[in-house]
Amino acid sequence: MNENTKSENLLHVDDIHTYIGQFHILQGVTVEVPKNSITVLLGRNGAGKTTTLKSILGLTPPSQGKIIFKDMEIHGKRAFNIVNLGIGYVPEHRAIFRKLSVMENLKLAERKRGDLDKHADFIFELFPDLERLYKLPGNHLSGGQQQMLAVARALVPDNDLLLIDEPSEGLAPILIQQMMEAIRKLSQTTTVLLVEQNFIMASQLAKNFYIIDDGKTVTTGKMSELIHNEELIHEYLGASVRTVKQGDEA
Amino acid sequence: MNHEKRKQFITIVIFVAILAILIAVVWRTSGTTTFVRTALSGLTLGSLFFMVSAGLTLIFGLMHVLNFAHGSMFMLGAYIGWQFYTNPTFVFGIAPLIIAFATGLQFLTVIKPRLTQLNLSESLQNLLPRLAWVLVIILVVLAILNFDILGLANTAMVAVTTVTESNPLAELSPQEPLARFWLRPFFLLLGGFLAAVAVSKPGNKKEYVAAEHTTRNWLLIGGLIVATILLTVFREAWSEAILLMNGNLRFVLALFVATGFGLLCGMFIEVLLIRPLYTRSFFIVLMTLGISFVIKETIQFLWTPLAYKMVRPPLFAAPGKAETVADWLLNSNATLNIFGVTFPTYRLFIILLGFLMFIFITLLMTKTRLGMVIRAGVQDPEMVEALGINVRSVFTFVFALGIAMAALGGIGAAPFIPVQPLMGDQYQMQGFITVVIGGMGSYVGAFIGALTLGLARAFGDYYALKWSLSTAVAEASTVIIMVIVLLVKPSGLFGKKE
Numbered sequence: 132m133n134e135n136t137k138s139e140n141l142l143h144v145d146d147i148h149t150y151i152g153q154f155h156i157l158q159g160v161t162v163e164v165p166k167n168s169i170t171v172l173l174g175r176n177g178a179g180k181t182t183t184l185k186s187i188l189g190l191t192p193p194s195q196g197k198i199i200f201k202d203m204e205i206h207g208k209r210a211f212n213i214v215n216l217g218i219g220y221v222p223e224h225r226a227i228f229r230k231l232s233v234m235e236n237l238k239l240a241e242r243k244r245g246d247l248d249k250h251a252d253f254i255f256e257l258f259p260d261l262e263r264l265y266k267l268p269g270n271h272l273s274g275g276q277q278q279m280l281a282v283a284r285a286l287v288p289d290n291d292l293l294l295i296d297e298p299s300e301g302l303a304p305i306l307i308q309q310m311m312e313a314i315r316k317l318s319q320t321t322t323v324l325l326v327e328q329n330f331i332m333a334s335q336l337a338k339n340f341y342i343i344d345d346g347k348t349v350t351t352g353k354m355s356e357l358i359h360n361e362e363l364i365h366e367y368l369g370a371s372v373r374t375v376k377q378g379d380e381a
Numbered sequence: 382m383n384h385e386k387r388k389q390f391i392t393i394v395i396f397v398a399i400l401a402i403l404i405a406v407v408w409r410t411s412g413t414t415t416f417v418r419t420a421l422s423g424l425t426l427g428s429l430f431f432m433v434s435a436g437l438t439l440i441f442g443l444m445h446v447l448n449f450a451h452g453s454m455f456m457l458g459a460y461i462g463w464q465f466y467t468n469p470t471f472v473f474g475i476a477p478l479i480i481a482f483a484t485g486l487q488f489l490t491v492i493k494p495r496l497t498q499l500n501l502s503e504s505l506q507n508l509l510p511r512l513a514w515v516l517v518i519i520l521v522v523l524a525i526l527n528f529d530i531l532g533l534a535n536t537a538m539v540a541v542t543t544v545t546e547s548n549p550l551a552e553l554s555p556q557e558p559l560a561r562f563w564l565r566p567f568f569l570l571l572g573g574f575l576a577a578v579a580v581s582k583p584g585n586k587k588e589y590v591a592a593e594h595t596t597r598n599w600l601l602i603g604g605l606i607v608a609t610i611l612l613t614v615f616r617e618a619w620s621e622a623i624l625l626m627n628g629n630l631r632f633v634l635a636l637f638v639a640t641g642f643g644l645l646c647g648m649f650i651e652v653l654l655i656r657p658l659y660t661r662s663f664f665i666v667l668m669t670l671g672i673s674f675v676i677k678e679t680i681q682f683l684w685t686p687l688a689y690k691m692v693r694p695p696l697f698a699a700p701g702k703a704e705t706v707a708d709w710l711l712n713s714n715a716t717l718n719i720f721g722v723t724f725p726t727y728r729l730f731i732i733l734l735g736f737l738m739f740i741f742i743t744l745l746m747t748k749t750r751l752g753m754v755i756r757a758g759v760q761d762p763e764m765v766e767a768l769g770i771n772v773r774s775v776f777t778f779v780f781a782l783g784i785a786m787a788a789l790g791g792i793g794a795a796p797f798i799p800v801q802p803l804m805g806d807q808y809q810m811q812g813f814i815t816v817v818i819g820g821m822g823s824y825v826g827a828f829i830g831a832l833t834l835g836l837a838r839a840f841g842d843y844y845a846l847k848w849s850l851s852t853a854v855a856e857a858s859t860v861i862i863m864v865i866v867l868l869v870k871p872s873g874l875f876g877k878k879e
Contacts, residue, residue: 188767190763190766190767209766209771209773210763210766210767211766211767211768211769211770211771211772214766214767214768214769215769220767220768222764222767226761226764228756228757228760228761228764229760230756230757230759230760231753231756231757235753235757238750238753239750239753239754239757239765239768239770240768240769242769284768288769
């Protein structure tokens with residue numbers, strides 16, 4: 132059984148605790164990410180979803196607990212070492228490099244020479260806009276285009292796992308659709324761990340969910356079950372329920 | 382976003398317009414000859430200011446470190462280059478020791494991946510590095526025990542005063558005999574190796590480092606060991622060979638030696654002293670101040686607080702005035718006729734050096750991957766790390782590069798200004814003002830700011846003399862410019878808004 136889970140799950144996060152300064156942000160987060168599927172982290176603002184991603188990456192290293200990626204212990208390693216094992220990161224707030232051109236932003240994400248050439252076709256198929264904007268500096272891009280660039284950047288090297296933080300944040304509905312399509316397409320070849328406030332998007336994309344509240348994982352299960360569990364949604368995702376209703380009206 | 386760009390553009394246009402009007406007025410009132418002479422002097426100063434401020438602004442932009450040791454590094458570069466040029470005994474006396482220690486440290490790249498994978502008990506993991514550090518200290522003390530470093534420095538001073546054209550080697554006193562000396566680099570090599578062991582935290586599996594480029598690293602270590610042995614065995618032969626060399630070539634080598642020394646120094650300082658303090662920026666300021674004091678005192682100890690004059694390289698030394706550049710290159714004249722002005726050729730070289738450095742930085746920042754990483758790191762180092770780039774090593778490189786540029790500026794300035802322990806202080810001060818005017822973190826801003834300050838200084842001096850004012854006016858002019866720029870644009874000419 133144990134061996135079985137090992138091969139099925141790409142990433143194990145086992146009871147991690149993370150401090151930022153003096154604040155005990157994560158107080159026991161456990162997440163299993165199965166291969167070739169989308170897993171979503173849900174929870175209120177400030178529940179610790181972003182910190183969970185950053186702890187996996189080693190940007191805010193956990194002080195306690197285990198993180199295993201591709202059967203290797205990665206907790207405590209330096210961030211750039213962890214990332215180079217094959218993890219792509221799409222941060223929240225579209226943290227692209229504003230002074231660098233689109234091309235440079237993508238080039239910078241190369242791990243080996245030629246990575247960009249290898250994946251350029253796939254990237255431009257997902258986000259045709261970027262090809263047109265190739266030479267423009269990042270700060271000339273619109274919010275949606277910046278978000279696309281942020282996702283595209285994670286696709287440049289060969290990655291086994293993508294950590295995507297709030298891809299729909301601040302996007303117009305039509306762009307959300309496009310982003311969803313893109314994530315669905317790339318999840319056919321890569322495993323995705325998603326943080327998403329937009330419940331519609333999360334529910335349509337993800338197979339499994341984890342709810343994080345006050346720095347702890349509270350519950351987990353199949354997305355298909357969560358959709359019908361209004362009680363759970365109401366208790367932990369208060370803010371998100373409104374999104375559901377708004378979505379219904381739209 | 383676009384609006385911001387336009388605003389910046391307008392500020393620059395206004396700035397250039399004011400500058401142009403000022404230049405026109407000055408030109409009218411002073412006449413062409415005076416104008417050209419003063420402007421060239423200003424450009425010389427500006428070039429020197431740029432060589433100091435380029436490193437300051439890069440280091441601040443990426444790491445937010447105010448490096449108060451920058452002026453001292455400028456001075457150190459001048460001393461090392463001057464020593465290498467006039468009498469290499471000192472440089473070759475200490476070079477084996479430095480290279481030996483660096484070679485030992487270089488083992489880090491190949492032993493760390495193995496050591497971290499060792500199975501050691503917790504207490505052993507704690508004990509081993511400490512033991513290693515104690516041994517390092519003992520070895521370093523043993524290595525420098527009774528080492529007559531003052532003698533080496535003194536030898537050089539004697540030689541400076543007595544070197545003649547015909548026989549420059551007459552006064553070279555011998556180095557310590559090899560039979561006794563060889564132990565010093567050997568101990569330091571061991572010491573460096575043990576320091577590498579201590580730093581790599583044996584048994585700590587969390588400190589995982591992939592074994593990459595193993596052959597390349599071993600080759601590098603092999604090369605360094607060979608270099609150490611060659612430098613150790615042929616200390617005197619190297620010094621003689623250098624001194625018998627053509628003076629111009631020797632000067633070019635001196636530029637490289639000073640730059641390389643600055644690069645090494647910068648690397649050591651960043652890794653050992655600055656890196657542990659990144660989370661406490663105030664302590665970094667104190668640390669760099671402390672470093673600058675240590676360097677100044679060491680230099681005073683070695684060469685006394687006296688000021689020395691470095692002889693200009695032969696290309697700029699022959700008496701007489703050249704009419705054209707070709708003429709100068711042929712006859713190596715000390716002065717050149719530019720628009721009717723007799724101007725020292727060496728100062729032209731300084732201007733050239735400053736402009737070349739600007740071109741170099743521009744190419745580095747815009748055309749290379751490293752430059753891309755630096756520009757991205759200025760905005761968001763964490764995200765750069767999250768793309769799989771070792772930001773720490775980029776920090777080290779940028780710090781070392783900044784120091785190396787200051788050191789190059791120092792040796793470039795040495796034949797032009799007196800070589801003395803405080804020579805860097807004034808340039809550091811002007812460097813900081815330059816960085817503030819140009820905008821923290823912008824090398825283009827530093828370049829324009831440096832040239833502006835240099836010109837203001839030169840013309841200030843000219844008018845102070847003309848209207849018989851105090852020269853303090855010229856010195857104050859740079860600060861006045863800074864105040865005006867800060868009032869109009871608080872983030873500096875090319876600075877980004879916070």
